[in-house]
Amino acid sequence: MSDTPTFAEHAAELERLYATRPLIRAVNFHSTSRAKADQYDRELAHYSESFSSVNQDELDDYLVTGKWHKPKPGLIISIYEGYRNGYDVLLPLVEKHGFVGWFFVITGFINAPVKDQLPFALSHDIDMLTREYPDGRYALTWDELRIIDRKHVIACHSRSHTELALLPRAEREEEIIGSQQEFKKHLGHPVRTFVSLLGPAYGQDKLTDELVAKAGYDFVVSNFRIQRIHAERT
Amino acid sequence: MNRRKALATIGLTAFSGVAWSLTRLRLLPAKLKQASSPATGTPSNQAIEDRLRRDLASRSQRINSEEGIAMFLACEDLVPDTSHEPAKVALTAMNTSLASAFERNADAWQRMHPDAQYGDVAQIVEVLAYRDFTNGEAAEGL
Numbered sequence: 008m009s010d011t012p013t014f015a016e017h018a019a020e021l022e023r024l025y026a027t028r029p030l031i032r033a034v035n036f037h038s039t040s041r042a043k044a045d046q047y048d049r050e051l052a053h054y055s056e057s058f059s060s061v062n063q064d065e066l067d068d069y070l071v072t073g074k075w076h077k078p079k080p081g082l083i084i085s086i087y088e089g090y091r092n093g094y095d096v097l098l099p100l101v102e103k104h105g106f107v108g109w110f111f112v113i114t115g116f117i118n119a120p121v122k123d124q125l126p127f128a129l130s131h132d133i134d135m136l137t138r139e140y141p142d143g144r145y146a147l148t149w150d151e152l153r154i155i156d157r158k159h160v161i162a163c164h165s166r167s168h169t170e171l172a173l174l175p176r177a178e179r180e181e182e183i184i185g186s187q188q189e190f191k192k193h194l195g196h197p198v199r200t201f202v203s204l205l206g207p208a209y210g211q212d213k214l215t216d217e218l219v220a221k222a223g224y225d226f227v228v229s230n231f232r233i234q235r236i237h238a239e240r241t
Numbered sequence: 242m243n244r245r246k247a248l249a250t251i252g253l254t255a256f257s258g259v260a261w262s263l264t265r266l267r268l269l270p271a272k273l274k275q276a277s278s279p280a281t282g283t284p285s286n287q288a289i290e291d292r293l294r295r296d297l298a299s300r301s302q303r304i305n306s307e308e309g310i311a312m313f314l315a316c317e318d319l320v321p322d323t324s325h326e327p328a329k330v331a332l333t334a335m336n337t338s339l340a341s342a343f344e345r346n347a348d349a350w351q352r353m354h355p356d357a358q359y360g361d362v363a364q365i366v367e368v369l370a371y372r373d374f375t376n377g378e379a380a381e382g383l
Contacts, residue, residue: 018362021362137307
């Protein structure tokens with residue numbers, strides 16, 4: 008007998024979450040190609056009419072109190088993987104429309120030499136539909152991340168975009184704790200938010216939970232939840 | 242695997258959720274057979290299914306890896322702390338409308354797909370979020 012919940016069980020669990028937990032909206036971007044910049048501009052303009060930005064302190068307060076203190080509901084703009092076009096194309100639009108970008112970064116992608124970035128992406132489930140950079144650099148640089156870090160959120164999306172539950176402890180430590188050490192080294196501080204491939208929630212895998220807590224992350228983002236797991240508030 | 246694919250394979254539900262789910266599951270067969278009543282002012286099952294099919298079809302044209310995918314996230318404070326009131330005291334009308342809309346559409350999905358898979362729920366959430374985002378915080382229109 009399979010341990011995977013049925014559709015009905017999963018639907019019922021999600022319905023319970025929606026009925027009983029404070030809610031927040033998110034829009035998840037991945038690669039944001041230059042060819043679609045006008046579309047992103049229109050969408051963000053539309054969102055800005057109804058929603059407001061969310062930073063980590065505001066999220067923390069919302070998670071603790073369940074109360075949102077801005078006139079318009081919060082919208083988290085999530086930008087996954089660490090694509091270069093997140094900086095070149097989307098970031099200026101995010102700022103133009105007054106939002107905070109949440110950059111979920113795969114550190115192995117950032118650290119890959121330029122010549123290896125495309126192969127890294129293709130072998131680590133990082134979609135590369137549009138290949139718009141003739142110089143072959145598809146990932147953000149640490150310099151760009153330091154600039155983003157001044158006004159936006161840098162978050163950890165593991166080191167190699169791997170399903171953590173399948174890894175032995177030592178490799179999982181590298182994905183969760185090792186990547187946090189890289190953020191400390193290059194940004195000068197730890198990052199507060201973690202999400203892994205397939206987005207399991209905190210509480211669904213004991214070893215991953217232990218390592219996420221040990222690495223000092225405050226928030227775990229998963230497919231349908233944001234969880235506050237650490238009490239230290241800034 | 243992109244984010245959209247990942248949404249189709251999320252992990253196991255928490256124990257409390259499963260317990261709650263089992264409670265609801267006992268009601269599901271009866272609900273599936275239940276004909277909607279025009280007298281209640283609620284949409285008919287057919288109307289819910291037609292709208293769901295339309296919205297799914299419109300969303301299927303997207304290239305997910307280069308689109309912004311709307312989503313709702315439930316917020317949970319797992320830190321034991323007695324210095325504040327539980328967040329549940331601040332639940333809003335959005336909770337009711339989203340949970341209700343999700344239930345209607347999940348039931349519709351199961352009528353349309355008797356072999357519905359566990360990961361299919363992500364498609365329903367995306368449709369509801371798309372409606373909400375399109376209308377701009379109009380959860381009552383879900």
